[in-house]
Amino acid sequence: EIVLTQSPGTLSLSPGERATLSCRASQSLSSSYLAWYQQKPGQAPRLLIYGTSSRATGIPDRFSGSGSGTDFTLTISRLEPEDFAVYYCQQYGSSPWTFGQGTKVEIK
């Protein structure tokens, strides 16, 4: 099973700042099969990024994904008030398709 480790656990930033979230895999991911989701309190997760860097439908271009092999990054270029949430990475290259433990982006 591929283990995904996200860092940091919590990121305290102000609106307008840049957020950089990390997701490290215990093994190299095949074909960069990595997705990112956003979850707000009391809501279902929402797909942001798939295939490491492709934005899902309707996702603003301030969200971007990058990486390869075992190291992946989600970047939010300028935080908007609605971006404060928990973010999860998920690998889907090798079953079971595991999630990271999440990074909380909170208002500083």
Next chain:
Amino acid sequence: QVQLVQSGSELKEPGASVKVSCKASAYTFTTHGVGWVRQAPGQGLEWMGWIATDTGNPTYAQDFTGRFVFSLDTSVSTAYLQISSLKAEDTAVYYCARKARGIGFFDYWGQGTLVTVSS
């Protein structure tokens, strides 16, 4: 627009069973698999597995074999999660999600169903 609508919250006693439904709309049900994800209170997301809606073939994560069963009724575009012999540690929100065509990320999610196991 694509929607997955799940059944309502459940309160069950230990040892009982529960069946959660997930009704899909606005797309052809059998062209996308349905996955299930568990989220215990205050915890992260846990991938439980998925079911192919064209063949009915389920895939379970190791921690979800035995008491957990995925099923379908394609005539009403609905997927089901049944959990038997419920334990307190099964208390969680259970999400269904549509699997993207051909590959394993989830592009649309249900609203979640809270299952509480308590005597």
